[in-house]
Amino acid sequence: MTPGLRLGVVLALAWVLAACGGAAAPASPASGQAAAQSSVTSKSAAQGDLVEAAKKEGQVVVWGTPGTPYRQVLVTEFEKAYPGITVEGVFVPPAERTSRLNLERQAGRYTVDIWASPGAQVTDFKKAGIIGPLEPQLVFPEVTDKSAWFQNHLWWVDKEEPYTWNLPIGSVIPMVFVNTKLADPAEFKSYKDLLDPKWKGKMAATDIRNPGPGFAPARLLFKHPDLGPGFIKQLFGQTNLKLSADQRQLIDWVAQGTYPIGLFIDPGEVTVAIKQGLPLAMVPPDQFKEGAAIGPNNGGVTIIDKAPHPNAAKLYVNWLLSKAGQTVWQREVGDNSLRVDIPKDGVNPLFVPKSGGNYTSVGTEEMALTYNQPLVRQTIDAALGG
Numbered sequence: 348m349t350p351g352l353r354l355g356v357v358l359a360l361a362w363v364l365a366a367c368g369g370a371a372a373p374a375s376p377a378s379g380q381a382a383a384q385s386s387v388t389s390k391s392a393a394q395g396d397l398v399e400a401a402k403k404e405g406q407v408v409v410w411g412t413p414g415t416p417y418r419q420v421l422v423t424e425f426e427k428a429y430p431g432i433t434v435e436g437v438f439v440p441p442a443e444r445t446s447r448l449n450l451e452r453q454a455g456r457y458t459v460d461i462w463a464s465p466g467a468q469v470t471d472f473k474k475a476g477i478i479g480p481l482e483p484q485l486v487f488p489e490v491t492d493k494s495a496w497f498q499n500h501l502w503w504v505d506k507e508e509p510y511t512w513n514l515p516i517g518s519v520i521p522m523v524f525v526n527t528k529l530a531d532p533a534e535f536k537s538y539k540d541l542l543d544p545k546w547k548g549k550m551a552a553t554d555i556r557n558p559g560p561g562f563a564p565a566r567l568l569f570k571h572p573d574l575g576p577g578f579i580k581q582l583f584g585q586t587n588l589k590l591s592a593d594q595r596q597l598i599d600w601v602a603q604g605t606y607p608i609g610l611f612i613d614p615g616e617v618t619v620a621i622k623q624g625l626p627l628a629m630v631p632p633d634q635f636k637e638g639a640a641i642g643p644n645n646g647g648v649t650i651i652d653k654a655p656h657p658n659a660a661k662l663y664v665n666w667l668l669s670k671a672g673q674t675v676w677q678r679e680v681g682d683n684s685l686r687v688d689i690p691k692d693g694v695n696p697l698f699v700p701k702s703g704g705n706y707t708s709v710g711t712e713e714m715a716l717t718y719n720q721p722l723v724r725q726t727i728d729a730a731l732g733g
Contacts, residue, residue: 394487397665400658402431407659410448411463412645413438416679421463421667424675428666432659441467448651452477457653460660463667465647466504466512467558469712473511478649480509487665495670497685497700504647506713514710515668516646516676517685518698519639520564521614521629529607532630538574538637541610542581551589551600552610556724560594561611564640566709566718569726571637576726582610584730602627615681618695631697638705644682647710 401407411421422434437444437459445468451458452475462468462478472478485491485501493499497517504512523541525532534540541550553561568574568582582588589606591597594616601609602625609617614629621627632639648667654660666672673684683691683698691699700706708714 397486397658397662398429401429401656401662404656404659405431406433406435407460407656407663408435408437408458409461409463409663410437410439410444410459411461413440414645416681417463417645419679420672420676424672424679425663425666428671429662432662434663448477449475457651457655459651460654460656461663462649462651463647464645465643465710466514466649466712467715469504469512469649470716472649473505477652478511479652480511481513481649481664482508482510484650484661484664485513485668486661487669489670490665490668495686495688497687502685502708504710504712506711506716512647512649513664513668514643514647514708515673515685516643516682517641517700517708518614518644518683519632519700519704519706520642520709521617521632521697522561522564522568522611522640523630524601524609524612524617525628525630526601526604526607527626527628529604532628533634535630536634536636538568538578538635541608542578542586546586546608548587549606550586550608550610551591551597551606553594553597553612554590554592555611556720556727557592558720559592560613560616562720562723563642563709563714565611565723566714567638567640567707569718569723570707570714573637576722579726580730582730583727584732598625598627614695614698618681629697633701633704638707639700640709641700641706642708643710645680646676646682646684 407425409421411417418436418438422436425434426432439447441464444462444464448459469478489495491501493501496502502514502517503510504514523535523538553559555561555565565579568579569576588610589600591600594613597609597612598616598620600606601612602620617627617629648664650660650664667676670686670689673686674689676682677684677689677691677694681694683694683700
């Protein structure tokens with residue numbers, strides 16, 4: 348066969364293979380790197396387009412939890428990250444916020460973009476069409492990368508898809524506090540140890556019949572098969588437990604030894620008291636064989652339906668869940684972020700969940716529906732004799 352004929356045959360075979368979908372030659376390493384780089388460039392361009400679209404809107408309206416640390420994160424830090432986009436922040440208690448939002452929507456007014464709080468309203472909001480799927484709005488690769496999150500998944504309030512409310516914060520919540528001069532934290536290995544007769548009349552607790560400190564983590568006790576409502580009835584009905592809604596009073600009682608053990612107290616308030624030198628300690632939640640509760644504290648985010656600044660809202664929620672957003676939240680608020688790719692400096696080690704630990708997320712829709720306020724109130728009222 349002549350060289351010219353041989354070349355013609357080779358070209359013909361190549362044409363036939365291509366026409367029939369024959370296997371192409373393996374891509375070179377250079378072409379693979381180029382494709383990867385192209386993908387990164389495309390994502391970067393899309394992110395840049397979102398930023399530009401958000402800047403054209405120029406504003407995002409955020410309603411959240413009152414308090415200086417939350418305003419610092421949700422307003423100041425975002426404005427630092429994206430100059431040219433201002434945050435109009437409304438920081439009032441949840442009940443007032445919800446009432447105002449409902450009144451606005453009844454009047455056909457839509458002024459809110461972001462609702463930044465744990466998600467107690469998720470069921471009602473979904474039924475009323477106030478919120479919609481949030482997962483499709485998450486577009487930053489560092490946000491959607493599940494390996495960046497504790498236990499390799501994003502955390503949601505919703506019990507099932509579509510996911511509407513994200514929980515980026517997950518602090519382990521202590522429920523038992525002691526006066527270190529009168530009780531050894533190490534002796535508590537099970538919540539049933541609180542029923543030891545030696546502690547009868549020596550414990551005080553937040554009255555968890557009303558929402559507030561201790562209400563959410565107590566759901567763990569209701570849910571656990573070895574505890575449940577029966578344990579709650581014993582705890583509240585057989586130990587002469589002293590109840591109060593005043594966190595300062597409870598801390599003073601434990602610190603002064605009036606009641607050496609405190610239950611369901613706000614860990615943040617106890618942290619402040621410990622820093623002041625009071626003889627208090629939190630019993631490590633991981634120490635209890637029944638496991639520990641993880642809660643969002645005041646961390647959580649959703650986008651309100653018919654948001655007036657949709658691009659700014661989308662950018663905002665991606666920033667809040669990013670490394671930068673979660674880092675400033677940890678720094679300013681002190682809560683543990685469920686991102687595992689950021690340092691935990693400044694977070695109390697007791698609040699950081701450990702790999703392989705036994706944890707129950709108590710801020711979910713399912714927990715809220717199953718172990719709700721009426722059930723808690725009914726159970727404790729029965730224990731207290733009505």
